[in-house]
Amino acid sequence: MVRFENVGMRYGAGPEILRDITLHLEPGSFHFLTGSSGAGKSSLLKLMYLAERPSRGLITLFDRDIATAPRREMPGLRRRIGVVFQDFRLIDHLSAFDNAALPLRVQGVPESQIKEHVTELLAWVGLGDYLNARPPTLSGGQQQRIAIARAVIRRPSLLLADEPTGNVDEELALRLMRLFEELNKLGTTMVIATHNRGLVERFEHPCLHLADGELRTERARKRSPA
Amino acid sequence: MFGARLDLPLARDGSGRFLPWIVALMVYLASLALAGTLVVADAVSRWDRGLTGTLTVELPAAPPGRSDGAVEAALKVLRATSGVTRADAFDAKRTAALLAPWLGTEIDAADLPLPRLIDVQIEPRAGVDLAALAERLAAAAPGAQLDDHRRWLNRVLRTALAIEIVAGVVVALVGLSAVVAVIFATRTGLAVHHGIVEVLHLIGARDGYIARQFEWHALRLGLKGGVAGLLLAIATLVGIATAGSQLSALDDAMRVLPALSAPAIEWVTLLLLPIAAGLVAMLTARITVLRALKRLP
Numbered sequence: 081m082v083r084f085e086n087v088g089m090r091y092g093a094g095p096e097i098l099r100d101i102t103l104h105l106e107p108g109s110f111h112f113l114t115g116s117s118g119a120g121k122s123s124l125l126k127l128m129y130l131a132e133r134p135s136r137g138l139i140t141l142f143d144r145d146i147a148t149a150p151r152r153e154m155p156g157l158r159r160r161i162g163v164v165f166q167d168f169r170l171i172d173h174l175s176a177f178d179n180a181a182l183p184l185r186v187q188g189v190p191e192s193q194i195k196e197h198v199t200e201l202l203a204w205v206g207l208g209d210y211l212n213a214r215p216p217t218l219s220g221g222q223q224q225r226i227a228i229a230r231a232v233i234r235r236p237s238l239l240l241a242d243e244p245t246g247n248v249d250e251e252l253a254l255r256l257m258r259l260f261e262e263l264n265k266l267g268t269t270m271v272i273a274t275h276n277r278g279l280v281e282r283f284e285h286p287c288l289h290l291a292d293g294e295l296r297t298e299r300a301r302k303r304s305p306a
Numbered sequence: 307m308f309g310a311r312l313d314l315p316l317a318r319d320g321s322g323r324f325l326p327w328i329v330a331l332m333v334y335l336a337s338l339a340l341a342g343t344l345v346v347a348d349a350v351s352r353w354d355r356g357l358t359g360t361l362t363v364e365l366p367a368a369p370p371g372r373s374d375g376a377v378e379a380a381l382k383v384l385r386a387t388s389g390v391t392r393a394d395a396f397d398a399k400r401t402a403a404l405l406a407p408w409l410g411t412e413i414d415a416a417d418l419p420l421p422r423l424i425d426v427q428i429e430p431r432a433g434v435d436l437a438a439l440a441e442r443l444a445a446a447a448p449g450a451q452l453d454d455h456r457r458w459l460n461r462v463l464r465t466a467l468a469i470e471i472v473a474g475v476v477v478a479l480v481g482l483s484a485v486v487a488v489i490f491a492t493r494t495g496l497a498v499h500h501g502i503v504e505v506l507h508l509i510g511a512r513d514g515y516i517a518r519q520f521e522w523h524a525l526r527l528g529l530k531g532g533v534a535g536l537l538l539a540i541a542t543l544v545g546i547a548t549a550g551s552q553l554s555a556l557d558d559a560m561r562v563l564p565a566l567s568a569p570a571i572e573w574v575t576l577l578l579l580p581i582a583a584g585l586v587a588m589l590t591a592r593i594t595v596l597r598a599l600k601r602l603p
Contacts, residue, residue: 131508133603151600159510169505173315176457182313186511 081107081269085214087137089123096122099293105271112280113273114252115290124290125240125293128271129163130154142237155294159187162236162268164244168227170215175220177211180229186251187234187291201229201248204259205206220247228256238269245276245289257283313506314499316523325491325524329587330538331533332484333579337478337539339473340579344572350466359457361426361436366449367419376447383446384424387439389432396423481586483581487589488528492520496598507602517595521588528587532580539576572593 089098095110098120105111115121124192126132127139130146139146141157149157162183170179181198202211205225213225225246225284231239245253264270269286272279280287289296316322363384367378377395382394396404401420402411428434440452496503506516 128510129588131504154603155510155512158508161510163508169501171313171505173318176312176315183509185313186506188511193463207410212552 081105081142083138084127085138085140087127087134087139088122089127089132089134095214096135096295098127098134098290101295103247103288103295103297105269107269108264110261110265110283111272111286112283112285112287112290113290114258114277114280114287115272115273117275119290120261120293122242122292122297125163125242125271125273128238129161129240130158135251151259159183159234160237162226162231162234164224164239164241166232166242166246166273167219168223170226170230172215173216175212176218176226179215179226180233182230183234197233197304198229201233202226205256206230220248221252224248225256228259232259232263235263235266236268237248239263239272239273240273242265243271244272244276245274245279254277310521313524314502314508314518314519315494316495316499316519319491319495319498322491322495322523322527324525325587326531326534327527328487329484329583331531332480332487333535333541333583334539336477336480337536337576337579337602339476340540340576341472341543342537343470344575346466346469348572350462353462356461357459359412359428359430360455361428362453362455363426363443364451364453365422365424365447373485377424378441380424381444383439383442384426385495387434387442389429390436391425391429392427393427394424396425415583484528484586485590488524489594490586491527492524492591492594493598495520495523496595504602507599513599515597516599517592520591520595524591525588528584529580530581534546535583536576536580552600553595 082197084101084103086094087098087101089101090096101124113121113124122134123187127134128141130141133147139148142160144157145251146154146155146157153269163286171182174182176190177198182240184194184197202208207213207222207225207229210218211220213222215226218226224244231241241260244260245256248256253276260270260272262284262292286297365380368376377520381393381395384390401413401423405420436452436454441451443450443452503516
């Protein structure tokens, strides 16, 4: 699904943000990505969702070496990836419905199907009454839920989430994690970058830990009895 | 078509606000240049048609107070020439009418030592040998000159060609300026909406999908400006035509000016200008966006 071999990354002529990253994510796996602020979590995710190119090393996504993949294939690869951006990156002038529908529209899905799927999903994340609301009029938590709906609407093969529960209360955070687990059970490979140690400890999934641009894999921790 | 849903709020851009005005000005200038070309081409064509098959024989003025028989000799040669369908000498009245715009009607043309003219009509396809005819005329009536108007018409054609070239250059420059304005507006739009463009790119939008958003917007603005520019040009042309006909009515001499006319089918090309402006804007926006997107990973 995702394979990194000795990957390094730097922005422009700056220092290497990521060094010698080697990892292999099996299809259907679920990983947390942790690390202190500035450790390179967002940069690692950017490499995975094809927003950046590595400065060295080999990245294989869906069995495709992205260094040799022609540019015309990239949209097809990106459509198999769902991304929850840390800053949501919603489009302010579009409604909640249109924001969540965007991945389907760029793919050319008929409007009748879009309406059904998006309405259902937004209702599920608790935004059924806000279909026509524009992001600036919604709270941070509501915006985050639209961002999550946009990321999962296409049932991606790989879901990458950068602090997806950062702006929601604990109850909703748990609901969202359950949604991610449901998607994972349906075959979606998950990588969740988070600072929330409680969340990492509550769910028994392996953890990729970044420190100073280098990666360490930790085994799943058993949830401590309450 | 224009109600197409756009993910980018391009309609709110300040950069897009001035574009219709620029396009309107460009289409206005291009319309006037094109209209000028059509009018000149039509006038030249009419003159050419009118003069094809006509000749003028010019004889020196007769000695004062008597006839030298030169006109009759020239007419005899002309009427004996195969291909000549008509040969009529200008009488004193007709000559006076020709000179009236310059000399007025008070003066008797018969008192002036004026060259005598013969209006000749030939069958254009008869292949009359004009050089031989001129020689025969000169032999029969010394000093006779045959004018087939070709020299004058060639001069007019050269002038018309120069006008058409200048008009073509004006249209090309105007088109180029419009292209530059669209490139500037599109690049500004890309810079302003960089965040949204990046999101669309990252969720798997093809370059063509993103470019289409800018294309429709540019087409709409181009057509809007183009129609405004054309309406303004039509108003100007109607104004010029009205002023021209009023001048002609006031003074017969003004009738030498070409009338503002051309075949209807050629005026239709003016109506195509707004469509051309819209399409040029659309294509320019598309190419600009596609080139910019190639820089994204």
